[in-house]
Amino acid sequence: MGFIKSIKRFDTNFEVKLSTYAVPYMIGEIKRYIRDDGPIKVSRSIKELGIKIRELQREYLNKKGEEITIEEMQKELKVSKEDITLAMEATRNVESIESATYTNNKDGNCISLIEKISTDKNEEEIITNKLVIKELINGLEKRDREVILLRFFKEKTQAQVAKILGVTQVQVSRIERKILNHMKMKLSS
Numbered sequence: 001m002g003f004i005k006s007i008k009r010f011d012t013n014f015e016v017k018l019s020t021y022a023v024p025y026m027i028g029e030i031k032r033y034i035r036d037d038g039p040i041k042v043s044r045s046i047k048e049l050g051i052k053i054r055e056l057q058r059e060y061l062n063k064k065g066e067e068i069t070i071e072e073m074q075k076e077l078k079v080s081k082e083d084i085t086l087a088m089e090a091t092r093n094v095e096s097i098e099s100a101t102y103t104n105n106k107d108g109n110c111i112s113l114i115e116k117i118s119t120d121k122n123e124e125e126i127i128t129n130k131l132v133i134k135e136l137i138n139g140l141e142k143r144d145r146e147v148i149l150l151r152f153f154k155e156k157t158q159a160q161v162a163k164i165l166g167v168t169q170v171q172v173s174r175i176e177r178k179i180l181n182h183m184k185m186k187l188s189s
Helices: 002-009 018-037 044-064 070-077 081-090 113-117 123-138 142-153 158-165 169-188
Strands: 100-103 110-112
Touching: 002 018, 044 070, 044 081, 070 081, 123 142, 123 169, 142 158, 142 169, 158 169
Parallel strands: none
Antiparallel strands: 100 110
8 A cells, every 4th residue: 555655646856766755655654554553453343342441441440449340341331241351352452472571580581471381391292192192092992992081081090990881990901901002003103
């Protein structure tokens, strides 16, 4: 849009190239667009509801000295709780996960949000392992799958599994060992 507007407004009497005129014009248009609309586009109705909510919060705080609840906003504005929550979240400022959010007072280093939420674990490997295990479990027969799910995901003892399946604990132990060996063989092949 900035380029089109710059072409329409360009005057050859300026004695400059179009690019010299158009580039700053386009940059200005981009900055205006981001400033006025924000990096995330929100519908006008949600923006207007967000403004009403902020005004209501300010008035309520000034009158009663405490924060207004969502239920009270719902009664006052005659909109659903979901719409109120959506408008409040949509009109908040967007923060980058790379921006500094915490300063360590001991050494003055800044820590970004991504550093606070990241772990030392290899997330890709964990996800891959979970997918492989899910695939292996889905490939089991119904009874074998039930034994594995009860033992390792529902954390039941062999005796509890035996009672559920109507077999002995020794049988559950043998079934479990057979299944695990079968799964190990599939993994190694």
